[in-house]
Amino acid sequence: MKLELENVCKSYGPHVALSGVSMRVENAHSFVLIGPSGGGKSTLLRILGGLETPDAGTVAVNGEPLAFTEETLLRYRRTIGTVFQSYNLFPHLTALENITLPLEKVHRFSPAKATEIARAQLARFRLETHAAKTPAELSGGQRQRVAIARALSIQPQLLLFDEPTSALDPEMTTEVLEVIEELRAEGRDLIVVTHHMGFARRVADRVAFLADGRILESSAASTFFDAPQNEATRAFLAKVLRY
Amino acid sequence: MNPTAQSIAVRALHFVVALALLAAVFAFAFHQLAYEWHWAPIFKYRDKFLHGWLVTIALSIASLAGSTAIGLALALSRRSRVLALGYAAKITVELIRGTPLLVQILIFFYVIAEAFRVTDRYVVGVTTLSIFSGAYISEIIRAGIESVGKSQLDAARAVGFTRAQTYRHVILPQALRQALPPLAGQFASLVKDSSLLSVIAISEFTLNAQEVNSYTYLPLESYLPLALGYLALTLPISLGTRWLESRTSYET
Numbered sequence: 397m398k399l400e401l402e403n404v405c406k407s408y409g410p411h412v413a414l415s416g417v418s419m420r421v422e423n424a425h426s427f428v429l430i431g432p433s434g435g436g437k438s439t440l441l442r443i444l445g446g447l448e449t450p451d452a453g454t455v456a457v458n459g460e461p462l463a464f465t466e467e468t469l470l471r472y473r474r475t476i477g478t479v480f481q482s483y484n485l486f487p488h489l490t491a492l493e494n495i496t497l498p499l500e501k502v503h504r505f506s507p508a509k510a511t512e513i514a515r516a517q518l519a520r521f522r523l524e525t526h527a528a529k530t531p532a533e534l535s536g537g538q539r540q541r542v543a544i545a546r547a548l549s550i551q552p553q554l555l556l557f558d559e560p561t562s563a564l565d566p567e568m569t570t571e572v573l574e575v576i577e578e579l580r581a582e583g584r585d586l587i588v589v590t591h592h593m594g595f596a597r598r599v600a601d602r603v604a605f606l607a608d609g610r611i612l613e614s615s616a617a618s619t620f621f622d623a624p625q626n627e628a629t630r631a632f633l634a635k636v637l638r639y
Numbered sequence: 640m641n642p643t644a645q646s647i648a649v650r651a652l653h654f655v656v657a658l659a660l661l662a663a664v665f666a667f668a669f670h671q672l673a674y675e676w677h678w679a680p681i682f683k684y685r686d687k688f689l690h691g692w693l694v695t696i697a698l699s700i701a702s703l704a705g706s707t708a709i710g711l712a713l714a715l716s717r718r719s720r721v722l723a724l725g726y727a728a729k730i731t732v733e734l735i736r737g738t739p740l741l742v743q744i745l746i747f748f749y750v751i752a753e754a755f756r757v758t759d760r761y762v763v764g765v766t767t768l769s770i771f772s773g774a775y776i777s778e779i780i781r782a783g784i785e786s787v788g789k790s791q792l793d794a795a796r797a798v799g800f801t802r803a804q805t806y807r808h809v810i811l812p813q814a815l816r817q818a819l820p821p822l823a824g825q826f827a828s829l830v831k832d833s834s835l836l837s838v839i840a841i842s843e844f845t846l847n848a849q850e851v852n853s854y855t856y857l858p859l860e861s862y863l864p865l866a867l868g869y870l871a872l873t874l875p876i877s878l879g880t881r882w883l884e885s886r887t888s889y890e891t
Contacts (some may be wrong), residue, residue: 447796474799483790488812497808498798546798 404453415606415609428600446473477547482563484543485531494529507608517545537568557588558559681860689846705769710776735774764836785812821878827873
């Protein structure tokens with residue numbers, strides 16, 4: 397993946413979420429955003445996912461500059477797979493329908509082809525027996541895996557994960573993180589916002605540390621975790637890695 | 640005897656006791672009246688009652704369809720980005736909900752239908768009832784739409800749905816499922832409200848009972864079948880509503 401951000405700013409009323417974020421990420425398959433809550437990670441991810449329009453600045457993904465108009469964002473979002481913290485799935489549809497509906501309505505596959513793709517995706521995440529269940533009948537971990545299957549089914553150019561395990565029990569967290577690690581091993585391009593430092597270290601090619609709406613440090617994962625340059629990064633890592 | 644069977648028996652017993660108590664009150668009241676019942680003259684008009692009852696059913700079904708369409712249109716208008724449309728819907732809903740149906744029927748029949756040269760009183764009746772009930776339904780649908788969380792909208796945008804697709808495939812199915820029990824309740828009201836259409840001489844159930852009364856001078860015998868006829872329609876609806884309520888608690 398290739399990301400180029402130039403002076404990206406975003407405020408919600410008086411709250412400044414991003415105050416001039418500039419960075420370049422190249423030749424990386426997985427990019428992990430970490431930092432304290434409220435530091436701007438999710439906002440940055442939502443901008444990269446085409447869900448939020450920055451107040452100022454430019455963003456280019458894989459060499460394509462993003463024009464922030466509703467039509468171009470809509471077209472862009474259709475090339476991105478996004479997995480949120482929770483409530484990704486549509487509760488009135490089964491696991492299978494959750495995957496087939498966007499394939500049919502957005503990507504114009506025939507119902508038969510959409511079902512075939514969806515079944516293959518469910519099978520790869522060992523969810524085939526749950527195809528006919530609604531989200532309420534699935535565990536939190538299964539729900540997130542269905543959400544990942546849905547995101548993957550459209551062959552996205554990028555997969556975005558916004559704290560995909562924050563709403564899960566520990567054993568389910570593992571089940572979801574393993575899936576993401578598998579995707580990383582396949583060479584998929586991922587951008588992940590996470591609080592799990594161990595996981596970040598294992599999957600990240602590149603890491604950025606965001607606090608107070610700024611990127612304080614952005615470097616290769618090994619450098620970032622073994623020899624952080626920034627004082628605030630060091631303090632953050634020391635704190636979160638203590639236990 | 641297992642506990643569930645026992646509790647069903649106990650509940651059935653209590654139900655019968657409650658029913659008997661209510662029946663006793665009414666039996667006493669009618670007994671005090673020392674009323675002499677004359678069912679034979681009424682029975683002659685059974686076809687007239689049946690005809691009125693069927694017209695009431697037809698009016699209710701037509702108005703149900705009309706009021707659902709109007710309710711949906713009003714609810715979507717209130718959420719429209721066009722401010723004038725939103726205000727128009729809001730004003731309509733407040734006017735309709737704030738005035739008696741009787742007045743609305745008279746205004747629609749004698750003023751608006753006259754002005755627009757609509758001569759069929761059944762069309763006027765169904766339209767008035769649809770608008771009246773639609774105002775209430777729009778509030779029910781609006782509440783349903785607002786119950787769909789922001790995270791669902793995010794998910795819909797993230798998979799690339801347009802605004803129209805988001806309404807069609809994500810918001811409305813969830814909103815309607817939420818709204819189904821109150822909608823069924825509204826339908827029960829609609830059935831009873833249709834009785835007011837008798838004031839513009841629509842030959843529905845109530846009007847026919849009134850006519851039977853004027854032929855026979857037997858008000859109690861004329862109106863008791865009316866009560867039973869409406870109950871036969873509203874009771875299944877309200878029981879169906881209970882069942883729907885117990886089914887729709889699927890939410891996340």
